[in-house]
Amino acid sequence: MKIVSSYDVVIVGAGPAGATAAKFLSEKGVKVLLLDKNRFPRDKPCGGVLSVKTLKRFSYISEELISSYSFGGRIYSSSQNHHIEVQLEKPIAAFVVRKDFDHGLVQLAVKSGTSFRDGVSATDIQILKEKAIVRLDNGDSVESELVIGADGVWSMIAKKSGLGQHYPYVGRCLYEEIPYAQNVLDEHFTKKRTFQMYLKFRGVYGFGWVAPKKDCVNVGIGEIQSTGSQRTKHSLQELYHEYLHFLKEHKLIPTIISPGKTQGGFLPLHPLDKTFADRILLCGDAAGQMNPLTGDGIHYAMSAGKFAADTCAMAIESSKTNASFLSKYQTLWKNDFGEEMKLCGRVLKMLLKGNRDEKYIRLLSRDQQIVDLLLTMATEGRIQEYQWKIIRRFVSLYVRDFFGL
Numbered sequence: 001m002k003i004v005s006s007y008d009v010v011i012v013g014a015g016p017a018g019a020t021a022a023k024f025l026s027e028k029g030v031k032v033l034l035l036d037k038n039r040f041p042r043d044k045p046c047g048g049v050l051s052v053k054t055l056k057r058f059s060y061i062s063e064e065l066i067s068s069y070s071f072g073g074r075i076y077s078s079s080q081n082h083h084i085e086v087q088l089e090k091p092i093a094a095f096v097v098r099k100d101f102d103h104g105l106v107q108l109a110v111k112s113g114t115s116f117r118d119g120v121s122a123t124d125i126q127i128l129k130e131k132a133i134v135r136l137d138n139g140d141s142v143e144s145e146l147v148i149g150a151d152g153v154w155s156m157i158a159k160k161s162g163l164g165q166h167y168p169y170v171g172r173c174l175y176e177e178i179p180y181a182q183n184v185l186d187e188h189f190t191k192k193r194t195f196q197m198y199l200k201f202r203g204v205y206g207f208g209w210v211a212p213k214k215d216c217v218n219v220g221i222g223e224i225q226s227t228g229s230q231r232t233k234h235s236l237q238e239l240y241h242e243y244l245h246f247l248k249e250h251k252l253i254p255t256i257i258s259p260g261k262t263q264g265g266f267l268p269l270h271p272l273d274k275t276f277a278d279r280i281l282l283c284g285d286a287a288g289q290m291n292p293l294t295g296d297g298i299h300y301a302m303s304a305g306k307f308a309a310d311t312c313a314m315a316i317e318s319s320k321t322n323a324s325f326l327s328k329y330q331t332l333w334k335n336d337f338g339e340e341m342k343l344c345g346r347v348l349k350m351l352l353k354g355n356r357d358e359k360y361i362r363l364l365s366r367d368q369q370i371v372d373l374l375l376t377m378a379t380e381g382r383i384q385e386y387q388w389k390i391i392r393r394f395v396s397l398y399v400r401d402f403f404g405l
């Protein structure tokens with residue numbers, strides 16, 4: 001084993017979680033190595049929808065990293081007979097192209113002092129009393145005080161450290177980024193670029209989306225599985241083509257499209273019980289930090305990256321790198337978005353069970369105020385403030401509907 005260099009922190013994976021952790025650590029003067037198995041700029045399966053709360057929290061995300069903004073959203077029930085809609089004067093979300101966005105975040109980390117190595121895969125991790133060692137596929141090894149596993153849904157660091165793995169608790173998606181001339185999209189979607197979501201398309205437990213960006217439309221469909229045994233037999237490929245055909249037939253996307261490349265991707269559905277161990281922290285998809293209702297993973301990945309950076313900097317300063325000290329990290333992210341994840345998971349289950357989505361979307365479509373409250377909660381994340389207002393209003397809607405009022 002050849003140890004080639006040593007760092008304070010080695011971060012495996014340069015997606016939004018890893019790049020954010022690297023940026024904040026480097027700004028604090030910590031010596032960081034960020035590594036990724038892919039050559040950057042690299043693509044990542046994603047809808048590329050970024051919530052407004054992410055832009056507020058990470059105000060250094062510049063306009064150059066954003067493709068376009070969406071000023072509205074529409075959610076359809078599975079029969080498409082009912083829908084709820086919001087149209088605002090200000091953006092409800094930003095759309096990004098992941099290849100450019102992730103590369104931009106890495107560049108910011110490098111500017112802050114991070115050493116970045118791409119095209120090199122971490123294959124193993126060893127935790128010793130005095131240091132951590134990460135082995136690379138080129139035969140080299142790097143040592144550090146701490147390791148951040150930001151290596152995505154199939155995290156090697158999570159698996160090898162015994163913190164767990166997500167299989168079979170993953171959702172699977174197929175999507176395509178269809179290129180169009182900007183004027184075609186301006187005409188079809190207007191500058192408002194309304195986002196569309198289709199619950200339980202053809203009854204499949206999950207949802208489809210349409211995200212119209214500046215010069216492409218990201219179209220995808222995801223199936224949310226909660227256990228291996230509940231897997232459905234249909235082919236996701238067939239479902240995707242049926243969905244695309246439906247969108248074209250109903251002119252929900254411009255009908256003339258050039259054949260694109262369909263890609264697959266996976267989403268974690270639950271956070272791991274433990275996201276820290278001696279000398280190790282996990283963040284982003286590696287930790288299962290994902291909003292199962294909205295598919296919003298970038299916000300949690302970046303937020304967790306920031307919390308991991310804060311915790312690592314404290315650990316290094318106080319020379320405390322054991323699990324007990326690093327548990328602060330889990331407290332930080334749980335206090336910030338743990339409740340939100342749980343609540344959104346419950347709402348998703350409630351919406352997708354049986355054909356409840358028909359009833360709930362029909363009810364919600366009658367009360368714009370509750371829809372606006374839901375949107376504010378989703379985009380601003382102030383869950384404690386909004387959840388009881390929403391529950392009270394929903395119960396009153398439900399009761400009024402029950403008595404035919």
Ligand SMILES: Cc1cc2nc3c(=O)[nH]c(=O)nc-3n(C[C@H](O)[C@H](O)[C@H](O)COP(=O)(O)OP(=O)(O)OC[C@H]3O[C@@H](n4cnc5c(N)ncnc54)[C@H](O)[C@@H]3O)c2cc1C
Nearest residue numbers: 013015016017037046047048049122152265284285297298
């Ligand atoms: C189809 C689809 C649509 C989605 N749509 C949205 C959306 O619209 N909005 C949203 O917010 N989220 C969306 N998500 C979720 C979002 O993509 C993820 O939550 C987010 O990318 C997590 O960031 P991350 O940094 O944790 O991991 P990733 O972005 O997955 O980055 C992990 C990195 O680790 C690297 N890596 C892995 N293993 C190793 C190794 N052994 N050695 C070195 N490097 C390694 C990978 O190359 C990768 O670059 C979507 C996901 C999918 C699959």
